Structure formats: C-alpha cells, structure tokens
Amino acid sequence: MKIAVLGGDGFVGWPTTLHLSDQGHEVHILDNLSRRWIDTELGVQSLTPMDSIQERTRIWHQQTGRKIHFHLIDIARDYEILKGWLAEHRPDAVIHFAEQRAAPYSMKSDRHKTYTVNNNVSATHNLLAALVETGIDAHLVHLGTMGVYGYSSVGAAIPEGYLPVDVETLSGDKAEQEILYPTRPGSVYHMTKSLDQILFQFYAQNDGLRITDLHQGIVWGTHTEQTRGHEQLINRFDYDGDYGTVLNRFLIQAAIGYPLTVHGTGGQTRAFIHIQDSVRCIELALGDAPAAGERVKIFNQMTETHRVRDLAEMVARLAGAEVAYLPNPRKEAPENDLVVRNDQFLALGLNPTRLEEGLLDEIIEVSRKYAHRVDRSRIPAVSAWTRELGAKVERDPE
Ligand code: NAD
Ligand code: USQ
Numbered sequence: 345m346k347i348a349v350l351g352g353d354g355f356v357g358w359p360t361t362l363h364l365s366d367q368g369h370e371v372h373i374l375d376n377l378s379r380r381w382i383d384t385e386l387g388v389q390s391l392t393p394m395d396s397i398q399e400r401t402r403i404w405h406q407q408t409g410r411k412i413h414f415h416l417i418d419i420a421r422d423y424e425i426l427k428g429w430l431a432e433h434r435p436d437a438v439i440h441f442a443e444q445r446a447a448p449y450s451m452k453s454d455r456h457k458t459y460t461v462n463n464n465v466s467a468t469h470n471l472l473a474a475l476v477e478t479g480i481d482a483h484l485v486h487l488g489t490m491g492v493y494g495y496s497s498v499g500a501a502i503p504e505g506y507l508p509v510d511v512e513t514l515s516g517d518k519a520e521q522e523i524l525y526p527t528r529p530g531s532v533y534h535m536t537k538s539l540d541q542i543l544f545q546f547y548a549q550n551d552g553l554r555i556t557d558l559h560q561g562i563v564w565g566t567h568t569e570q571t572r573g574h575e576q577l578i579n580r581f582d583y584d585g586d587y588g589t590v591l592n593r594f595l596i597q598a599a600i601g602y603p604l605t606v607h608g609t610g611g612q613t614r615a616f617i618h619i620q621d622s623v624r625c626i627e628l629a630l631g632d633a634p635a636a637g638e639r640v641k642i643f644n645q646m647t648e649t650h651r652v653r654d655l656a657e658m659v660a661r662l663a664g665a666e667v668a669y670l671p672n673p674r675k676e677a678p679e680n681d682l683v684v685r686n687d688q689f690l691a692l693g694l695n696p697t698r699l700e701e702g703l704l705d706e707i708i709e710v711s712r713k714y715a716h717r718v719d720r721s722r723i724p725a726v727s728a729w730t731r732e733l734g735a736k737v738e739r740d741p742e
Contacts, residue, residue: 351441439630482554486556488557500683565592591655607674618647
C-alpha cells in the first residue's frame with residue numbers, strides 16, 4: 345500500500361512508519377515538525393538524542409534499502425498544499441497522528457488552549473474535506489484517546505465506541521438505539537479528540553469516507569523492533585512535566601534518583617499499551633477497513649489498566665526509588681475504577697505485551713544511559729487546570 349503518515353516524526357508516528365516500511369509499504373511522512381518547536385518553546389529535549397527527520401530516513405535507507413519520504417506540511421494551516429499532495433500521491437491509507445497531544449500543554453494558558461483547538465480540529469477537518477474533494481477512497485486511521493470517555497465508572501465496562509440505549513418511542517414502545525459513547529473529556533486536548541469524533545461521524549455518513557478511530561490508552565516504552573536496529577533510529581522519549589506520560593516518567597525518575605511524582609493519592613486508574621503493541625494495532629486496523637457507507641469503526645487500543653500509585657510502588661520496588669505524593673495540578677477524580685473492552689483487537693490477533701519487569705528494566709537502562717541529558721528542573725508538572733490548583737502545585741518535590 346501507499347501510506348501517508350501524518351505526524352510521522354512523533355513518538356508513535358516514527359516507530360509506526362518504520363514498522364510499515366519494514367513490511368514493504370511505500371510510506372510518506374507529512375509533518376510540520378511542530379513537536380520539535382514545542383521542545384524549543386519549553387526548553388526541553390527528548391531523553392534520547394533524536395536526529396533530524398531527514399537524517400533518520402537516510403539511516404533507514406542505509407540500513408534496509410527502503411525509502412521513507414518526508415514532506416514538510418502543516419495539516420492545520422496549509423489546506424491547499426495538503427489537498428494538492430493528496431491529489432498527486434493518491435495514498436491507499438492515511439494514518440493521522442498530527443495533533444498536539446499533551447493534556448498539560450493544552451491547559452498551560454489561554455494561548456495554549458487556543459493553539460490546541462485550532463491545530464487539532466483544523467488538522468482533522470482539513471484532512472476530511474481534502475479527502476472528499478480529491479475523491480480519494482483512502483482508509484483514514486486516526487489516533488484518538490481513551491480520555492474521550494472520561495474516567496467515571498458506573499461499574500460497567502467501556503464498550504468500543506458505541507453504547508446501546510433504550511428509548512421510548514412517541515407511541516410508548518421501547519426501541520434500542522446505538523449512540524456514540526457520551527464523551528466527558530478532562531482537558532482541552534481530550535476535548536479536541538471528542539470533537540474529532542463528531543467530524544468523523546459526519547463525513548462517514550455524508551460522504552461515505554472509510555474511517556477507523558483508535559481510542560488509545562497511555563503509551564509506555566520507547567523501543568520497537570525497528571528502532572532497536574540502529575542508534576540513530578532511536579525513538580523520542582519525553583520526560584518533562586508536560587509531555588512525559590506517567591509510567592515513562594516514573595521509570596526515568598527512578599533511573600536518576602528523583603522521587604516518583606504521584607499526583608494526589610495516585611488513585612487514578614488509566615488504560616495502558618506498550619509502544620510495540622500500539623504499532624501492531626495500527627497495522628491490524630489498516631487491514632480491517634470499514635466499507636464505504638459503514639459507520640466509523642472504533643477500537644479501544646489498550647491492553648491493561650493500572651492505578652497510578654500501584655505503578656509507582658512497582659517501579660519504586662524495582663529500582664529502589666522514593667515515592668512523593670504531590671498536590672494534583674489536574675482537575676480529575678482522585679480515585680476511579682476502569683474496565684475497558686478491547687475484544688476487537690484480540691479477535692484480530694493482538695497478543696498483548698504485559699507490563700513486566702524485564703521490559704521496565706530495559707527502559708530504566710535506556711534512562712540511565714541518557715541520564716546526563718535530563719534537566720531535573722523540567723520534571724515537575726506545573727501546568728495546572730485552574731488558578732486555584734496552580735497555587736498549590738509544588739514546583740520542586742526534591
Ligand atoms: P507526538 O507529539 O510525539 O507526535 C505528533 C506529531 O504530529 C509530531 O511530530 C508533530 O510535529 C506533528 N504535528 C502536530 N500538529 C501538526 C500539524 N498541524 N501538521 C503536521 N504535523 C503536525 O505525539 P504521539 O505521542 O506520537 O501521539 C500521536 C497521536 O497519538 C496523537 O494524536 C495523540 O493524541 C495520540 N495518542 C498518543 C498517546 C501517547 O501516550 N503518546 C496515547 C493515546 C493517543
Ligand atoms: N500523573 C501522575 N504523575 C505524573 C504524571 C501523571 O500522577 O508525573 C497522573 C495524571 O494526573 C493522570 C495520569 O497520571 O491521572 C495519566 O497522566 P498522563 O500524563 O500519563 O496521561 P494523559 O494526560 O491522560 O495523556 C496521555 C497522552 C495523550 C493520550 C492519553 C491517553 O499524553 O496523548 O491521549 O495519555 S488516555 O489517558 O487514555 O486518555
């Protein structure tokens with residue numbers, strides 16, 4: 345297949361690109377490199393040293409003989425360029441990662457909120473409008489989030505996107521209807537993913553676009569089979585208070601002797617998936633496209649759930665680290681249960697990578713190797729959901 349990977353320079357996009365190229369697909373990355381600019385804005389860098397995208401693709405070609413094409417395009421702002429690119433290249437599939445993906449970054453200030461909404465919603469809508477206008481029948485696979493569901497628990501498992509509801513008709517009869525599972529986003533970032541869902545529903549119904557939305561949990565790990573292949577193919581690994589996600593942060597913190605930064609009581613339960621499984625799920629979803637006119641296919645892309653304090657205790661035990669229970673900068677339920685259905689990927693043959701000590705050890709090793717690149721002052725999560733919460737945030741738990 346000819347595959348366009350929008351956001352292919354990012355944490356999930358890069359290993360996905362390599363995996364698909366390895367399988368013989370013709371892969372094109374479309375990225376505006378905004379994530380690299382945000383590192384500059386925040387004064388942080390990936391724990392792992394990332395080469396330029398041009399250098400990364402050169403090394404891949406040198407190692408494998410395969411070519412990955414890179415196109416510098418802003419999906420949210422360069423509508424005509426995007427449309428022209430699609431018309432010229434006519435990909436069979438488009439994978440859409442190209443959004444601002446950090447909840448804390450999206451809550452930093454009114455400017456960050458506005459940027460996140462403008463970037464994410466325009467990127468998705470531009471892509472949909474351009475697919476219709478160019479008449480390309482490409483399968484669109486989007487990376488959404490488990491966070492659209494919110495984390496309130498009514499004691500029932502979260503289904504894959506749709507919820508059957510009983511309604512009473514005007515004549516007093518009972519009827520069953522399936523609706524998109526109601527969204528309850530917990531940040532401006534998660535809100536943009538909820539808005540994306542409505543855009544997908546409309547374009548599938550109105551124009552017969554074939555769309556798969558992957559509601560992904562928190563991705564952990566860093567290496568995949570292909571990124572292990574050469575030092576310069578290494579993946580991005582974020583550790584800072586905005587972009588670092590919880591388990592990866594704990595592992596880096598443990599490696600450098602920084603107290604593990606648990607928010608509140610750590611009673612928050614979240615869904616997780618290893619980066620290797622994330623890449624595999626995308627491959628499985630590509631091979632299971634909906635038909636034209638079919639509703640949006642929604643998968644829950646996660647393999648297990650964990651409570652934050654259990655993760656902290658496990659990492660502390662493994663690496664002999666301390667745990668710090670800090671004031672939570674986020675407005676979120678202090679404790680929640682979470683049960684999620686993921687039957688569709690299991691049925692397609694996903695064999696989940698379980699969170700186990702061997703894999704955690706590997707990440708701690710990577711963290712130790714690059715520990716000299718960590719700026720400890722960038723570890724605290726200082727971006728708060730409200731001014732009141734901001735006043736309580738601890739800037740330095742050390
Ligand atoms: P990332 O920030 O590392 O990568 C996103 C990439 O998209 C970057 O290379 C960035 O430069 C690019 N991009 C952003 N806006 C763009 C635009 N307007 N035009 C062109 N390129 C643009 O993020 P990631 O961790 O790789 O996440 C990828 C996707 O998966 C995101 O949509 C995210 O919401 C979703 N997701 C990520 C996680 C996770 O834990 N990392 C979990 C669930 C879902
Ligand atoms: N947390 C801590 N300590 C930390 C960092 C986070 O206790 O140092 C807590 C947070 O308060 C939260 C939980 O851990 O309760 C998860 O936070 P996170 O930053 O790991 O994840 P989140 O903000 O939800 O965002 C990440 C990705 C996002 C993706 C989402 C999937 O950045 O792109 O959509 O995970 S999900 O959480 O399933 O919605």
